[in-house]
Each structure stands twice: as C-alpha cells, then as structure tokens.
Amino acid sequence: MRELRGKTAFITGGASGIGLAMAEAFGREGMNVMLADIEATALAAAVDHLRGKQIRAEGVLANVSHSDALRSAALECIAKFGKVHLVANNAGVAAGGQIGTISERDWDWVIDVNLKGVVHGMEIFAPLIASHGEGGHFVNTASMAGMVSPPGMEPYCATKFAVVAMSEGWAVQLAEKDIGVSILCPGFVRTRIHESRRNRPQDYGPDAGSGGEEVAGIASEAVLGGIPVAPVANRVVEAVKANELYIFTHPEFKAFVEARFQRILAGFDASAASPALAVLAQRDAPSGLLP
Numbered sequence: 001m002r003e004l005r006g007k008t009a010f011i012t013g014g015a016s017g018i019g020l021a022m023a024e025a026f027g028r029e030g031m032n033v034m035l036a037d038i039e040a041t042a043l044a045a046a047v048d049h050l051r052g053k054q055i056r057a058e059g060v061l062a063n064v065s066h067s068d069a070l071r072s073a074a075l076e077c078i079a080k081f082g083k084v085h086l087v088a089n090n091a092g093v094a095a096g097g098q099i100g101t102i103s104e105r106d107w108d109w110v111i112d113v114n115l116k117g118v119v120h121g122m123e124i125f126a127p128l129i130a131s132h133g134e135g136g137h138f139v140n141t142a143s144m145a146g147m148v149s150p151p152g153m154e155p156y157c158a159t160k161f162a163v164v165a166m167s168e169g170w171a172v173q174l175a176e177k178d179i180g181v182s183i184l185c186p187g188f189v190r191t192r193i194h195e196s197r198r199n200r201p202q203d204y205g206p207d208a209g210s211g212g213e214e215v216a217g218i219a220s221e222a223v224l225g226g227i228p229v230a231p232v233a234n235r236v237v238e239a240v241k242a243n244e245l246y247i248f249t250h251p252e253f254k255a256f257v258e259a260r261f262q263r264i265l266a267g268f269d270a271s272a273a274s275p276a277l278a279v280l281a282q283r284d285a286p287s288g289l290l291p
C-alpha cells in the first residue's frame, strides 16, 4: 500500500503499546483508525488521545479470541468508515516459565489470543478487503520470539513462530488479490506486555500466576529496558509502503537468527553424512512446494 491517506486501518490491541503507536503513525499518514481492544478504560483513553492529535479514531471492545466478537467489530469499522484497507493483528499476551510451572489454561489463553486471534483477524478481514478491490495490507505482530526461542518462553514462542509461519503462507496466497502481508518481529519494546495478566479473562479460571516471579521479573526488566514504541510504529509505516514481508526493529538480533540457522543447517549436514540414510536412493527436493 503506497498511498495510505484517506484509507482505514483496524488495529487489534490498539489501546496500548505498539498497537496504539501504530494507530498514531497511521493516523499521521492521514488514515482513519479503528482500535479494537479488550480493555475498555484504556481503549477510551487511547481514542481520546488520537482525537487530540486530530486523527479520525474510533474504538470497539473486542476479544480477538472470539471470532464472533471480532466479526462484529469489523462490521462496526465498516459502518463507521465505509471500508477497511489495513489490519494490524497485534493484540498479544505473554506467559512463560520453567517446565512444569505453566498451567494448561495459561497455554490455552496465550494460544487463543496470540495465535487464534491472528487466524480470526485474517479469516474475517481478508474477504472484506478483497471485496472492495482497492488492495490492502495485513501487519501481523509476531516477535523476535517468532525467530528464536529462549528457554522459559515456550507458550509465547510457540504462538509467535506460528504467526510467522502462517503469515509467510498468507503473503503468497493474498499477493494475487493485491493484499500485502508484513510480519512485525520486534525485540524488547517498552510497553505493558509484562503486565499481560491484567487482561486474562476469567473464563480461564483463577489466575495462579504461572511461571513464577523470577521469570516475570526478568521479563519486566527486559521490556522496561526496551526501545520506545514510536520508532517501531514508524518502521511499520515504512515497511507497509514498501510491502516488506519481515519487519525487524532490532538489527542487533540478527546474530541470534544466524546462529539458529547454523544449528539447523548442521542438522542437515549430519543427515547427509548419515549411514542410516545412506541406503536410500538420491532424491531431489519436491518442486512447487515453496514459491
């Protein structure tokens, strides 16, 4: 999407952090913005904040884990602004900890928001964007935790790797409809992600504070020492205009990705030298599997 002015962005998790910063950055480009969030008070404050900056902003309460709620929010956006062009599937929560300390309901919560929330956003909005024929763009917020997996972050990493994987496929599927897909992979950013449990719905049962205080403490320190949100949002605007697939905000983390890929490639080298596999005939990689 080269031209953003006059178009409409729908941003989940838009009441705080990276979502709110993206709303402000897209608003500054002349877009209308619809914020969707689970937290009513923060949502109202965020809409006021944007309007104070002369941005055409509206808010809608929605839990991205519930596809019906997100569909209603999408229809409300269209009722307010006519069309939607850009969707940031950004709402996310974090939980982690030592093996044996994370409750099954916490796994469910993280998967329902971070993974299924993005699936719902894509399934609901892709046909709505395609229907007006003006093209569009998805920004799916993954994380550096979708590229590398530090121990103690398994639920979070599982969902963020999934967002990366799904978005790579969707980018190819939607290109022919003139809909771009970008995968936002920030390192630590100063937001309220370390306080995610404030939005853990009661449907998941009593909050036993999975993961332990030590893990929570490390996470808070890293997030509070992270980069500010505004440059992240400005980078997203650049990347949307240039239709970039991967959006990184911490170039210094490249070495971690390189190291992971070196370990993966070493696994292939070991299998190429394996006596167990040497009995098999030489094979070529299947064609047409990847673009």
Ligand SMILES: NC(=O)c1ccc[n+]([C@@H]2O[C@H](COP(=O)([O-])OP(=O)(O)OC[C@H]3O[C@@H](n4cnc5c(N)ncnc54)[C@H](O)[C@@H]3O)[C@@H](O)[C@H]2O)c1
Binding pocket: 012, 013, 014, 015, 016, 017, 018, 019, 036, 037, 038, 039, 042, 062, 063, 064, 065, 090, 091, 092, 093, 113, 141, 142, 143, 144, 185, 186, 187, 188, 189, 190, 191, 192, 193, 194, 195, 196, 199, 223, 226
């Ligand atoms: N802050 C970081 O260091 C960092 C790094 C990489 C990726 N991310 C990702 O960035 C995204 C935004 O998080 P943030 O860092 O701005 O944190 P944040 O807590 O400041 O903002 C997250 C927003 O999502 C909303 N939310 C939570 N559950 C929801 C639900 N079920 N439905 C709708 N809204 C919901 C919250 O109310 C909040 O407004 C997340 O996907 C997060 O995983 C953050």
